[in-house]
Amino acid sequence: MSSQQKSGAGSEAREAREARDSSWPNVLFHIHVHLAALYGVFLIITEAYYSTTLYAIFMVMLASLAVNTGAHRLWAHGSYKASFGLRVALMLAQTTVGQCSIYDWVLDHRIHHKHFGTEKDPYNHNRGFFFAHMGSRMLTKQAGYDDLAKEIDMSDLEEDKVVMFQKRYFWVLMPIVALLLPINFPVEYWGESILVSVYVAGFFRYCLALHMSWLVNSAILIWGLDPKARSSSDSNLVFIVTRTHWPHYHYMLPWDYQTGEFGTYGTGCSTAWIRVYCAAGWASELKTMDSAAVKEALTLAVDTGKPLVECLNKVGLEHASRIPDSHVLEFEKYK
Numbered sequence: 001m002s003s004q005q006k007s008g009a010g011s012e013a014r015e016a017r018e019a020r021d022s023s024w025p026n027v028l029f030h031i032h033v034h035l036a037a038l039y040g041v042f043l044i045i046t047e048a049y050y051s052t053t054l055y056a057i058f059m060v061m062l063a064s065l066a067v068n069t070g071a072h073r074l075w076a077h078g079s080y081k082a083s084f085g086l087r088v089a090l091m092l093a094q095t096t097v098g099q100c101s102i103y104d105w106v107l108d109h110r111i112h113h114k115h116f117g118t119e120k121d122p123y124n125h126n127r128g129f130f131f132a133h134m135g136s137r138m139l140t141k142q143a144g145y146d147d148l149a150k151e152i153d154m155s156d157l158e159e160d161k162v163v164m165f166q167k168r169y170f171w172v173l174m175p176i177v178a179l180l181l182p183i184n185f186p187v188e189y190w191g192e193s194i195l196v197s198v199y200v201a202g203f204f205r206y207c208l209a210l211h212m213s214w215l216v217n218s219a220i221l222i223w224g225l226d227p228k229a230r231s232s233s234d235s236n237l238v239f240i241v242t243r244t245h246w247p248h249y250h251y252m253l254p255w256d257y258q259t260g261e262f263g264t265y266g267t268g269c270s271t272a273w274i275r276v277y278c279a280a281g282w283a284s285e286l287k288t289m290d291s292a293a294v295k296e297a298l299t300l301a302v303d304t305g306k307p308l309v310e311c312l313n314k315v316g317l318e319h320a321s322r323i324p325d326s327h328v329l330e331f332e333k334y335k
């Protein structure tokens, strides 16, 4: 690989690695959760009702939907507007993940986008998959985290009563919504044993939901550009030329609701659900990029010499405001 290929994000990668101490309570917590989840797998094979296993998987899918369409695209990036009812439903479903409040999730994710691929990025992918996926969660926060947090504009979330309600009562809501109710459900409705319910509907589901949530930040290392060919996501045109590598595209235009966290564009499960929300009248003002806007942005970048990302965002947002909500029913045109 030539030194030029390592430019862009690579130059950030070369900055000195910041030493972060292990957070031993977090390390021990995650070891216990994973061992308990493994025992949950053993119980699935040997003892659990099929309905308990299917229920646990359903709850993981629900949590994943809430993280991807709610915490990520709705609240972190404002990809669309949601009705009060949909926001309450997404907030409750996100609470079942048992990870953290929407507010804290969004704050970390905005820091992640703002300082993408640097030591200030909480999930710096240049440190490898394990670090981006879960290793960083077993370390103390990076130096100057509070200052980084202060630089992030969170006023939109602070105006959202649903988000602030969850933030305020998180430690009351979470044990009830993420632990007591989901574990009680199989015991109450089909007579599952408490032991199986605790380990399958509890630890196994919780562990899987955590991994689904963590993938939002580590997916770029699975479905993004080949690491050997990696170049700065804000200086390449690969997404336009090849219509692929969508995790990288997400870091260029994070507000496009059609960007799949898991390497898709326009066809991902979360994107489909946002279309359903809109068709049902629960979501509106879906922001996306059409081909005309891409062409206009390219022309603008060439004419003015401004960075492509700046031009894409400027022109894209203007176009997005003119795309009718009914576009969700014209799938081919806006894919």
Ligand SMILES: [Zn+2]
Pocket (backbone or CB within 6 Å): 072, 076, 077, 109, 113, 250, 254
């Ligand atoms: Zn994002």
